[in-house]
Amino acid sequence: QQQVKQSPQSLIVQKGGISIINCAYENTAFDYFPWYQQFPGKGPALLIAIRPDVSEKKEGRFTISFNKSAKQFSLHIMDSQPGDSATYFCAPRATSGTYKYIFGTGTRLKVLA
């Protein structure tokens, strides 16, 4: 029973381009919507997150857009750089019972120099 669907599975972008990764969720009992970045051999690290009462949040080159009615949120990376090449995960936090973060399947981003 997959509650979180992430797309695309992989993405190749030219340096300076825009990277867009999408996450759709099925369970409405989520209260926090983060994106994590993972480099090979490392654990994921929080990149940016948004609350459900906000439609957009921007931090530097990274923006989250949140559409509550569509149950979707997306990560936009502006002016993508080779150093952004990593795997990205959406991980909304479920509030039913205990606090669990449900990770998407990941998007492998490669930014070409």
Add this chain to the structure above:
Amino acid sequence: GAGVSQSPSNKVTEKGKDVELRCDPISGHTALYWYRQRLGQGLEFLIYFQGNSAPDKSGLPSDRFSAERTGESVSTLTIQRTQQEDSAVYLCASSLAKEKKLFFGSGTQLSVL
């Protein structure tokens, strides 16, 4: 400590053997999570500890898996009678009670031959 520490970083074992993985969370972090990441896939929730509350074990895949945590300190994940499908990276994360940001360790790469 400076971050979440996991040991060993790599573990090779034979099918049928028991293994124990260790996680040292950031000092003061009351919440602790274990996740499993199979090669090229997303993170699969295993178990969640929050202070002295009963742990959420809903993600443990079988009764061969168990985890313990003493107070707000070290946690150990034990896998009994390991199987080849247990091969994965096991990630530990911790957070402050009222914070939502997860801090991950670098994981333990488990290989079952």
